[in-house]
Amino acid sequence: MNGESTSTRGAVAPAAGPQGTGRGGRRRPTSPDGMIGIVAKILLLGFVDAIAAFALFQLAINDEWLVLVISLIVTIGINWIYLRRGGLPAKYLAPGILFLLLFQVFAMVFSTYIAFTNYGDGHNSSKEDAIRSIQLSALERVPDSPQYAATVLDDGGELALLVTDPDGNVSVGSSEEPLEPVESAQLDSTGKAVGLDGYTTLAFGDILARQGDVSDLVVPLSDNLDDGTLQTQDGSTAYVFKPRLVYDAAADTFTDVNTGTTYTDSGEGNFQAEDGSTLGVGWKINVGFDNFVRAFTDQNLRGPLLSVILWTFAFAGISVAATFALGLFLAIAFNRADLKGKRVYRILMILPYAFPAFLSGLVWSGLMNAEFGFINNAILGGAYIPWLTDPILSKISVLIVNIWLGYPYMFLVCTGALQSLPEDVEEAARIDGAGAWTIFRVIKLPLLLVSLAPLLISSFAFNFNNFNVIYMLTGGGPRFDDTNLDIGATDILITMVYKVAFGGTGRDYGLASALAIIIFIVVGVISAISFRKTKALEEIN
Known part of the structure; x- marks a missing residue:
């Protein structure tokens, strides 16, 4: 029987490989697209080309030749990518790169351009x-x-x-x-x-x-x-x-x-005119660095701007430190193996994270209302405490609400980081006689910071531009008395930029873009220094 099997095996021709392959396992060339894929491709490209043709026609009518040429090149590139055979990675990467260029790179370049102009109310068109x-x-x-x-x-x-x-x-x-x-x-x-x-x-x-x-x-x-x-x-x-x-x-x-x-x-x-009076309508011109100089030299803007910058750093720093401390404390408290019902407690801890920040800001604004708020009337027995209208109390209120919104995130990441720490190191420390505080300070906290430092840096950058909480809770108020601009005690740089750009007293897009660039530079420098100091990215595997 063995001999029969051997002779039979020797007489049989080599079997075909898997489906789509030839002898020796070589893959036969096959069409990458089925009929449905080809039809879908044609329909989608036709839809894109129709929109592009309409856009190109409108650009030609308005003599926007530079934008027309760029749009035409992009349209031709999209058709070439998706109509040619092969190039599968490009077909997946093209949409992401296109949207990146459109919504990130273009927006950044255009904002930088506007920062060097006087674009705003009364200066928003040609001469x-x-x-x-x-x-x-x-x-x-x-x-x-x-x-x-x-x-x-x-x-x-x-x-x-x-x-x-x-x-x-x-x-x-x-x-x-x-x-x-x-x-x-x-x-x-x-x-x-x-x-x-x-x-x-x-x-x-x-x-x-x-x-x-x-x-x-x-x-x-x-x-x-x-x-x-x-x-x-x-x-x-x-x-x-x-x-x-x-x-x-x-x-x-x-x-x-x-x-x-x-x-x-x-x-x-x-x-x-010679007396200094001007006509109400002007036009857009390049002003160089005047907007950046004006931000720090204009008497009506310099004082409030410095106050806003200091408060922005304080708000972001205190928010990160407080949410991290509270989140880490709760993570350690609910990480005990013998704690009953800790799943329920963890769910309760992350509930604030489930609510949109702008809705939470509106709810807390109602709760902290000095005359009709639940906190003053129900908890404090009708006391009149101006939570949102006093310069100091409004800052405390903003911090309280932001900590309430931010600690669930820190609780989640700290819980995950704690569960990933090696248990044998802690057991060895206990055997050596180290107490709970020593183990936390010498072992757990350094190990946690190695993995959480990038998250803390990103959290600082987020709070540095935390528009929702400030705007929905206090609107940036109470307003400063030493300026005619709508800038207040709880405004951070991002809400100040919004008011300069879209405020009711006049829209100054050039100055707002200059301030946005300043924010970008500040956040970028702080993040770069923090990453360099911690060297967290090299440590994380």
């Missing part, structure tokens, strides 16, 4: 747009203006004005196109133009529904706004308006026709 905006804002009705019979038209959602002047001449124009004479308008029995081919005439009810748009409709008489414009309030009669400020393109000046005051380009992104 040409600013000139036009000044002319439009200075329009005044011409006394004894001729009366034009008007009809409001709709051109694909955009309003236009069909007017008949006192001499019976008919013209049509819109906000973008000045008046042009027309010959084929539809006239009523009085000779008023009431319709035009290619446009939709708005009925009285439609005019009432879009009264705001009709009132805002400004139709230039010519390409030069100084020649005047037509405006209507009721949609049936239009009058001539001319700007109070006349622009001289050759001299690059505005002149007030009522007072004779001349406004010239100040070189700071606005038009300024």
